[in-house]
Amino acid sequence: MKLSAISKTSWGLLAAALMLWVLLFWPTLVQLESVWQGSDTYSHAYFIPLIVLWLLHRGQAGSSELPKADWRPLILLLPLLFLWLIGFASDTGALAQLAAIVCLQLILIGWMGLNLAKHHQFAVFYLIFMLPFGEELHPLLQNITADLSVWFLHLAAIPVFREGLYLTTPVGHFEVAVACSGLRFLITSLAIGTLYAHLTYQSFWRQLLFLVALILFSVLANGLRAFLLIYIAEQTNMAYGFGDDHYVYGWLVFGLVLLIMFWLGGKFSDFPTESSGQTTAVHATDNPILHQTQSPQTSAIAQGFTLLQFCYLAALFAGFMLWRQSLPLATVPATPAAALIAADAVSAADSDWGIDFVASQKQSLLKTADGFEFYRAEYAHRQQQGELVSWSNKLFKDKHWTITARRPWQHNGLEAEVITLKSLGGNSRTLLYWYQVGDQTTVSSWRVKLAQTVALLSGSSAVGQFNAVSVNAELSLDDQNLHQAVQRLQQWETAHGG
Numbered sequence: 001m002k003l004s005a006i007s008k009t010s011w012g013l014l015a016a017a018l019m020l021w022v023l024l025f026w027p028t029l030v031q032l033e034s035v036w037q038g039s040d041t042y043s044h045a046y047f048i049p050l051i052v053l054w055l056l057h058r059g060q061a062g063s064s065e066l067p068k069a070d071w072r073p074l075i076l077l078l079p080l081l082f083l084w085l086i087g088f089a090s091d092t093g094a095l096a097q098l099a100a101i102v103c104l105q106l107i108l109i110g111w112m113g114l115n116l117a118k119h120h121q122f123a124v125f126y127l128i129f130m131l132p133f134g135e136e137l138h139p140l141l142q143n144i145t146a147d148l149s150v151w152f153l154h155l156a157a158i159p160v161f162r163e164g165l166y167l168t169t170p171v172g173h174f175e176v177a178v179a180c181s182g183l184r185f186l187i188t189s190l191a192i193g194t195l196y197a198h199l200t201y202q203s204f205w206r207q208l209l210f211l212v213a214l215i216l217f218s219v220l221a222n223g224l225r226a227f228l229l230i231y232i233a234e235q236t237n238m239a240y241g242f243g244d245d246h247y248v249y250g251w252l253v254f255g256l257v258l259l260i261m262f263w264l265g266g267k268f269s270d271f272p273t274e275s276s277g278q279t280t281a282v283h284a285t286d287n288p289i290l291h292q293t294q295s296p297q298t299s300a301i302a303q304g305f306t307l308l309q310f311c312y313l314a315a316l317f318a319g320f321m322l323w324r325q326s327l328p329l330a331t332v333p334a335t336p337a338a339a340l341i342a343a344d345a346v347s348a349a350d351s352d353w354g355i356d357f358v359a360s361q362k363q364s365l366l367k368t369a370d371g372f373e374f375y376r377a378e379y380a381h382r383q384q385q386g387e388l389v390s391w392s393n394k395l396f397k398d399k400h401w402t403i404t405a406r407r408p409w410q411h412n413g414l415e416a417e418v419i420t421l422k423s424l425g426g427n428s429r430t431l432l433y434w435y436q437v438g439d440q441t442t443v444s445s446w447r448v449k450l451a452q453t454v455a456l457l458s459g460s461s462a463v464g465q466f467n468a469v470s471v472n473a474e475l476s477l478d479d480q481n482l483h484q485a486v487q488r489l490q491q492w493e494t495a496h497g498g
Contacts, residue, residue, distance in 0.1 A: 006067060013305040014111050020317045021107060024324070025100040028088060032097050035132045041184040042132040044191055049130070051195065055123035068113035069305045073106040074312060080106070081320050089327055090453035091387040097131055107313070111305055122198050129191045134183055135391060141181035141219070148223025149176065149230060156227075158234055164404040164422060171234050173424050175402060182222030185254055189218045196262060200269045210265050217261060225253040327456065330380035332359045339376040339465075340364035342492045348373050353429065353470055354397020359386020361463070372485055374492075375468040381456040388435065388452065388464040389445040395433065395468070396421055404428075408443075411483060417443045418482070431470035432482055438462040 022029065036045045080099050087095030105124050109117040117124060146165055153160045153169070161168040165176040193214040197207040229249060233239075305313075339362035348367035357363065357377035367373045379388040386392075401421040409416045409432060416434035423429075434441050437451035438460065448464065455462050469485040 010067060010111075010305060013307070013310045017107055017111070017305065017310060017313050018104075020314060021100075021104055024317045024321050025084070025103070027324075028084070028093075028096045028100045031093055032100075032130070032132070035093070039132065041134075041187055044188050045130050045132070048127065048191070052123050052126050055126065056120055059120050059123060065113075065116040065119060067111055067116055069309055070110055070113045071309065072114075073110040073117075074309060077103055077106055077313075077316060081316065085320060085323060086453050088324060089382060089456050090449040091382060091390075092449045092453075094131075094133070101127055101130055110309070126195070129194070134187050137183055137186075138178050138181045141183055141186070141222070142176050142178065144219060145180055145182060145223050145226050146176045148220065149226045152224065152227035153230065156231060158231070165402045166422070166424060167230065169230060169234055171238055174230055174233075175424065176226065178398065180222075180226055182219060182225075185222055185250075185257075186215065186218050188254075189214055189258065192258065193261070196265065200265055200271070202270050206268065206270060210261075210268075214261050217257060221253055221257045225250055228253075327382060328380075330361070330383045332384055332386055333361065336360045336363040336377075338362065338364050339378050340366055340374060340489075340492055342366060342368075342374075344368060345374065352397070352400065352427075353431075354400055355395060355468060355470075356397075357388075357393045357466055358390075359383065368488075371471055372488075373470045374485070374489055375466075375470070376489075377466045379464045379466075381452040381464060388437075388466060389448050393466075395419070396429070396431070400424075401429065409479075409482065411486060414441050414486065415443060416441070416486075427472070429470060429472050431468055432485070433466070433468035436465040436467060 036042050080103050084096050084099030084103070087093070087097075087099060105127055108124055112120065142165055146162060146167065149167060150160055150162050153167075158169055167174045167176070190211070193211055197210045201207045201210065232249075339360075341364075345366035345368045348365045351365065351367065351373055353365075353373060353375075355365070355375050360377040360379055361383075362378040363376070365373065365375050377388075377393075379386065396419075400423050402423075403419055404422045405420040407418050409418045414434060416432050418430065418432050421429045421431070434443055435445075435448045437448060437455060440447070440451050442448060442451075452464055454460075467489060469482070469489065471481075
């Protein structure tokens with residue numbers, strides 16, 4: 001495909017369509033970039049647009065197709081824009097970001113047409129790695145890493161006692177923290193490995209098999225990395241393994257895994273050799289029939305988007321931009337107001353619980369004389385910053401506590417969850433928590449988001465709440481005490497209007 005065969009008008013309409021995409025999704029794109037910047041797990045995403053441009057440039061030489069805009073992908077934009085609006089209104093970043101990137105893919109497919117888009121399908125697909133996905137895998141990967149570490153330690157004849165995510169050996173205590181889950185390793189390997197598989201294999205099944213092997217090997221390697229750190233600390237009496245060398249060992253394992261996988265994967269490449277590729281090219285050039293079918297297409301002037309198609313895009317994006325701007329946006333007070341007021345409770349600022357919900361409208365942490373601690377945070381359904389369900393909100397201080405058990409709990413229509421925590425120092429704490437939007441209570445983040453979106457779009461004045469009750473190891477938070485604690489919190493709500 002010759003770029004010179006594409007009209008300036010077509011390039012201009014594509015550039016204008018991309019500008020409209022940026023303007024509509026600007027808040028979502030800013031949020032997306034902030035995730036890249038704030039997390040090493042997703043810092044590779046900065047390179048994805050550059051890789052996609054390289055893939056498009058690399059692929060143009062192998063295609064004689066020219067852009068011929070297609071209406072069908074553009075029609076799919078409408079439901080996706082509604083999906084994005086729901087994610088944007090409810091501050092569900094994952095949903096809004098997914099819809100924004102898929103809309104970009106549809107714009108590119110619509111401009112290229114299905115034939116040319118099929119030729120560039122991998123480049124268009126690869127844009128999906130701009131999304132920060134996988135955070136929900138942290139608990140699973142932490143447990144797998146702990147399991148593998150214990151298994152390797154047993155093989156090395158090192159005694160180990162495991163309690164939750166805490167591992168105790170003769171020289172000390174170790175925690176398989178969130179940063180040790182291996183998610184950063186896994187996501188980066190998947191992004192690089194997907195590109196490598198595309199460049200190395202023609203067969204889809206070989207590509208898939210390589211990626212499955214890479215994922216399994218990456219998880220196994222992360223467990224081996226955690227074991228090696230504990231083993232080094234064990235053999236050196238904690239002199240090495242958990243200082244600055246901690247990161248060095250991690251990157252060495254990461255680089256070694258990729259090198260081994262790429263070396264092994266390259267041996268099973270099904271692309272033709274250079275000599276056979278040259279032979280094929282000569283035969284193709286010598287074929288007069290192929291010349292006859294390609295030359296008229298090559299000499300044509302590609303139109304890409306028509307003016308009518310661009311006007312459709314402009315009207316669609318403008319309508320949703322106005323809708324986006326009409327949504328209410330609450331300001332966040334510098335100091336949250338009190339969410340709970342009780343004569344028989346005082347501030348629990350000295351608590352070691354560590355619960356933290358940021359940028360709330362109202363917030364209180366109180367304790368009673370009998371040792372119970374009560375927490376409430378309230379949020380508007382859409383705020384300038386902060387949200388009821390967010391990765392930045394902490395149920396407890398994760399550097400101090402680890403979860404040893406959790407179970408659902410229900411009482412008079414209240415849906416909640418009970419969590420048992422334990423610290424490295426041997427202290428324990430039990431907490432009960434739930435979210436509430438209007439009359440609905442739940443611990444499901446998706447149900448909370450849905451309830452908030454419905455309330456926002458319907459103009460409801462109900463606020464979103466997070467409620468929690470906690471006690472330390474000296475008290476028992478059995479079902480009877482749970483009932484009494486919830487009733488006490490509800491009495492405060494009735495007396496003081498929440």
